[in-house]
Amino acid sequence: MLSKNKLKLIQSLNHKKGREKENCFLAEGDKIVTEALKSNFHVDYLIATSEFIDSHSLLCSPPSNTIEVTKKEIQTASLLQSPQNVIAVIHLPEKSFSVSSLNNQFTLALDSIQDPGNLGTIIRIADWFGIRHILCSEDTVDCFSPKVIQASMGAIFRVKVHFTDMESTMKKIKELKIPVFGTFLDGNNIFKESLPSTGILVMGNEGNGISEKISHYIDKRITIPSFGKSGTESLNVGTATAICCAEFKRRTII
Amino acid sequence: MLSKNKLKLIQSLNHKKGREKENCFLAEGDKIVTEALKSNFHVDYLIATSEFIDSHSLLCSPPSNTIEVTKKEIQTASLLQSPQNVIAVIHLPEKSFSVSSLNNQFTLALDSIQDPGNLGTIIRIADWFGIRHILCSEDTVDCFSPKVIQASMGAIFRVKVHFTDMESTMKKIKELKIPVFGTFLDGNNIFKESLPSTGILVMGNEGNGISEKISHYIDKRITIPSFGKSGTESLNVGTATAICCAEFKRRTII
Structure with missing residues (x-):
């Protein structure tokens, strides 16, 4: 289940201030989150429906702290017009540039x-x-x-x-x-x-x-x-x- | 002033059904409406603030049936997040293609x-x-x-x-x-x-x-x-x- 605190945190990541405070950002949707999981980014946790978890368990292991939620809970948290099955909270990358x-x-x-x-x-x-x-x-x-x-x-x-x-x-x-x-x-x-x-x-x-x-x-x-x-x-x-x-x-x- | 009937008509033009029924479509915003006025399209009427009317009277004459409205009325009718100063109701072009x-x-x-x-x-x-x-x-x-x-x-x-x-x-x-x-x-x-x-x-x-x-x-x-x-x-x-x-x-x- 998605706690009120987690929902609040997710909503705060829609704004730059929130992202900087939490040092995290959001990615939404099956395709984009799958890309995140395949990348070097550190996925903090997933909020996902059983549908996403089942279909992806073989492709790439979801992080251990995956929160299983209903489609309705995803809809509450989502920014998309047509919410999909997963939202990821991901660490901002280290700033390093030469x-x-x-x-x-x-x-x-x-x-x-x-x-x-x-x-x-x-x-x-x-x-x-x-x-x-x-x-x-x-x-x-x-x-x-x-x-x-x-x-x-x-x-x-x-x-x-x-x-x-x-x-x-x-x-x-x-x-x-x-x-x-x-x-x-x-x-x-x-x-x-x-x-x-x-x-x-x-x-x-x-x-x-x-x-x-x-x-x-x-x-x-x-x-x-x-x-x-x-x-x-x-x-x-x-x-x-x-x-x-x-x-x-x-x-x-x- | 923008009558309730006109407002209703404008809102109906957001949908294809409404456009086909009225044989008209909408264009919004100073730049785009100016392009419409310069084109061969038949602009049925404008809903415009005094600001738009004043600044454009020399560039290209607005159609005679321009309805002067307040910025607030434009905002009520507009689909844009940041409404500008004018909305045009324009005839759909004749379908002809060979x-x-x-x-x-x-x-x-x-x-x-x-x-x-x-x-x-x-x-x-x-x-x-x-x-x-x-x-x-x-x-x-x-x-x-x-x-x-x-x-x-x-x-x-x-x-x-x-x-x-x-x-x-x-x-x-x-x-x-x-x-x-x-x-x-x-x-x-x-x-x-x-x-x-x-x-x-x-x-x-x-x-x-x-x-x-x-x-x-x-x-x-x-x-x-x-x-x-x-x-x-x-x-x-x-x-x-x-x-x-x-x-x-x-x-x-x-």
């Missing part, structure tokens, strides 16, 4: 992304394209918010997301001579640019793009050209990230 | 897309890449649902979306010898395929991909390869559409 780990790979840097759905989508894209690290400015939406976890479809358990002071990180990146790309409406046509296989790609805020203080660190400004007399002024940042990552990675296989 | 209009261009076909956010995103992508027509199977989510309009960011007023019986449309497309591409998890690497500048690209349902009955009409099965040992099983259909459209269109400029 800029030198970005050498010799392709990395995304996000400057103040605000929409949790966009951040989750970007983490999922990064995972698809084999990108191991995402840097986020401190004012980017928290990657452990339930909506981000949901939109990432479990990719959050594989891609490392680091929140850092973006300016000082950019300074160190320049010292290491890692090339820095950024998307701007008036940048060079990405399809005609020469693109390296390693470096940093900065994507900017939904409304305002890349901030002025970060734009100083960008070596090459790129853009996705529009075709025809489109009236659309910009692409969604998730869409733009997908197209840019595909273009950088495509070059590595031809 | 397969021969797809000759000599690049067109998207959607087989049972269910999520309104995904459909809206795809319409926005189509607009960016100069794609003029989108074909939808009859079981695709309605393109005039408020969430689709919102996610399209106004692109719905420029891209023509046609709901047709997909199988009979595909038959006619084959008779015209228009090449048909489709995305499958086991398709050929899109980045290594030869791609024409015109044709049809079919994108499938979020969970199940392209249905068997439509897959028979596909000449070339393509896929977006994943990079590294990603655990992500698939990309979101909006993301995949963006990458595919970019790749087809990129080839036309190199």
